Amino acid sequence: MDSIRESLLKKSKATKKDRFARVITFSALLLIVVVVISIFLFVASKGLATFFTNKVNLWDFLSGKKWAPGQTNAQGQPLTGALPMITGSFLVTLIAALVATPFAIGTAVFMTEISPKHGAKILGPVTELLVGIPSVVYGFIGLSVIVPVMRHIFGGSGFGIIAGAMVLFIMILPTVTSMTVDTLKSVPRHYRESALALGATRWQMIYKVILRSATPGILTAVVFGMARAFGEALAVQMVIGNAPLMPKGLTSPSSTLTSILTQGIGNTVMGSLENNALWSLALILLLMSLVFNIIMRAIAKKGAM
Amino acid sequence: MTQKILTTENVHLYYGKKEALHGINLDFNKNDITALIGPSGSGKSTYLRALNRMHDLTDSVTVNGTFMFNGHDIYAPNTDTVALRQKIGMVFQQPNPFPFSIYDNVAFGVRTAEKKSKAELDEIVEKSLKQAAIWDEVKDNLHKSALSLSGGQQQRVSIARALATNPEILLLDEPTAALDPVSASKVENTMMQLRNQLTMIIVTHSMAQASRISDKTAFFMDGHLVEFNHTKKVLLDPDRQETQDYISGRFG
Ligand SMILES: Nc1ncnc2c1ncn2[C@@H]1O[C@H](COP(=O)(O)OP(=O)(O)O)[C@@H](O)[C@H]1O
Numbered sequence: 001m002d003s004i005r006e007s008l009l010k011k012s013k014a015t016k017k018d019r020f021a022r023v024i025t026f027s028a029l030l031l032i033v034v035v036v037i038s039i040f041l042f043v044a045s046k047g048l049a050t051f052f053t054n055k056v057n058l059w060d061f062l063s064g065k066k067w068a069p070g071q072t073n074a075q076g077q078p079l080t081g082a083l084p085m086i087t088g089s090f091l092v093t094l095i096a097a098l099v100a101t102p103f104a105i106g107t108a109v110f111m112t113e114i115s116p117k118h119g120a121k122i123l124g125p126v127t128e129l130l131v132g133i134p135s136v137v138y139g140f141i142g143l144s145v146i147v148p149v150m151r152h153i154f155g156g157s158g159f160g161i162i163a164g165a166m167v168l169f170i171m172i173l174p175t176v177t178s179m180t181v182d183t184l185k186s187v188p189r190h191y192r193e194s195a196l197a198l199g200a201t202r203w204q205m206i207y208k209v210i211l212r213s214a215t216p217g218i219l220t221a222v223v224f225g226m227a228r229a230f231g232e233a234l235a236v237q238m239v240i241g242n243a244p245l246m247p248k249g250l251t252s253p254s255s256t257l258t259s260i261l262t263q264g265i266g267n268t269v270m271g272s273l274e275n276n277a278l279w280s281l282a283l284i285l286l287l288m289s290l291v292f293n294i295i296m297r298a299i300a301k302k303g304a305m
Numbered sequence: 306m307t308q309k310i311l312t313t314e315n316v317h318l319y320y321g322k323k324e325a326l327h328g329i330n331l332d333f334n335k336n337d338i339t340a341l342i343g344p345s346g347s348g349k350s351t352y353l354r355a356l357n358r359m360h361d362l363t364d365s366v367t368v369n370g371t372f373m374f375n376g377h378d379i380y381a382p383n384t385d386t387v388a389l390r391q392k393i394g395m396v397f398q399q400p401n402p403f404p405f406s407i408y409d410n411v412a413f414g415v416r417t418a419e420k421k422s423k424a425e426l427d428e429i430v431e432k433s434l435k436q437a438a439i440w441d442e443v444k445d446n447l448h449k450s451a452l453s454l455s456g457g458q459q460q461r462v463s464i465a466r467a468l469a470t471n472p473e474i475l476l477l478d479e480p481t482a483a484l485d486p487v488s489a490s491k492v493e494n495t496m497m498q499l500r501n502q503l504t505m506i507i508v509t510h511s512m513a514q515a516s517r518i519s520d521k522t523a524f525f526m527d528g529h530l531v532e533f534n535h536t537k538k539v540l541l542d543p544d545r546q547e548t549q550d551y552i553s554g555r556f557g
């Protein structure tokens with residue numbers, strides 16, 4: 001009797017193991033949370049210093065068109081207008097997404113609806129391959145193919161928004177396509193069957209039922225692609241020209257938040273205005289990635305209804 | 306003599322090399338309700354889907370035999386499957402409206418077929434929902450998602466959707482099997498109300514349902530048509546031993 005009592009009261013080996021595993025997983029989680037919060041705090045404190053320590057006006061920062069943080073204007077204010085980079089980032093991202101969307105939908109429809117056999121064989125490996133290519137390689141291809149083509153067509157140097165957008169388009173296309181494919185695949189088979197049973201042609205079934213019910217998923221894929229495009233630095237930096245000027249056209253040298261950031265961060269002194277201003281750009285990037293995340297969540301929520 | 310709207314002769318169907326239907330001969334009278342009964346896997350769904358050429362979607366399926374709908378060969382190379390499926394509508398076991406509004410669901414088949422004015426569409430949607438005996442429950446919410454309805458309501462919307470293209474034949478594959486008893490009886494009432502308006506062929510597992518609504522009953526087993534006769538005769542005094550065994554619950 002007593003031995004049973006004892007064995008019930010004593011913690012068994014399994015219970016101890018269970019406890020141990022819980023402690024480990026919980027610590028891992030805690031560590032991640034701490035890291036994320038520290039990143040936020042760090043970027044925010046540095047990025048906000050521009051406004052609190054260096055007394056730069058937030059509105060001047062967001063709407064100013066001249067970026068030369070080392071210099072001051074006639075009133076003695078530092079030249080920290082980030083609008084050219086903000087504009088550049090949004091332009092390359094939007095153009096890349098606009099071009100990628102029809103390509104992604106077309107490819108995905110072909111691979112899921114028209115020729116699923118070839119689709120499964122080709123898409124998986126190709127996507128994995130393309131996603132795995134380092135961005136410097138994409139940048140290099142942009143530099144040696146897209147920029148000369150742009151120069152040939154539009155004249156000028158060939159560097160600019162279009163070149164950046166094209167490189168990003170190629171970079172995000174595989175991801176957007178494979179996410180779109182997954183969405184189309186998740187459209188229940190019975191939607192297809194009932195559409196055809198109601199006398200729809202195959203094409204009507206695709207665009208009136210499949211694409212329509214997959215719209216939230218396709219939007220999510222596109223926004224995901226945009227988030228990636230917005231944050232991509234190296235490849236864009238190689239082809240956009242890196243002139244911190246308001247884009248005069250789509251083919252004149254311009255810049256993005258990321259390209260100015262990566263270019264300048266090593267050449268400035270910690271704590272200086274020049275350095276803090278770059279952190280402010282990083283803060284914008286961080287906030288934008290948050291916004292993209294919120295948009296994706298909102299779409300998912302709406303799609304689930 | 307009553308008019309035969311659909312005749313099928315010597316129907317053999319293969320999934321790849323496997324033969325699932327072994328020579329079925331079955332005719333359907335205009336405006337009759339015919340029940341297809343039999344154990345699971347006996348080929349009822351397979352046969353039903355052959356009638357509006359749903360097997361065309363699967364490459365590995367081979368269909369042989371003669372299918373005549375109002376004297377037209379259903380499987381003739383020049384048959385327009387789109388028009389065929391509007392004349393021979395289908396309702397599936399799982400209530401499966403599209404994730405659109407009730408209105409868009411019912412209007413779907415009409416919109417894919419031809420351009421109609423808003424007024425004409427409104428009229429067709431209302432008429433179809435009334436025919437499916439669901440109008441009163443949804444008339445104030447036509448633009449709500451069809452997925453927000455209960456299972457039984459969804460199934461009746463699916464029936465309305467199939468009725469909107471004005472079919473002559475409605476194929477129903479176990480339309481009440483996935484529903485609770487109350488919803489099931491509402492769907493069954495809908496079918497009763499449609500009696501005499503169009504021809505219905507319904508697969509059912511419920512002998513009681515077959516006896517309540519059908520004029521004739523066909524008993525399938527292992528891909529063979531075992532017995533086909535008036536429902537009363539098949540259920541009360543079958544000619545074949547297999548039918549008797551199935552009805553008295555000895556298998557299936
Ligand atoms: N897509 C398919 N591929 C291969 N075999 C199938 C397929 N669908 C049904 N079958 C087979 O055909 C036979 C008849 O099935 P089915 O028509 O679904 O029967 P029931 O509807 O009477 O339950 C079964 O043996 C089933 O396994």
Ligand SMILES: [Mg+2]
Nearest residue numbers: 349350351508
């Ligand atoms: Mg079945």
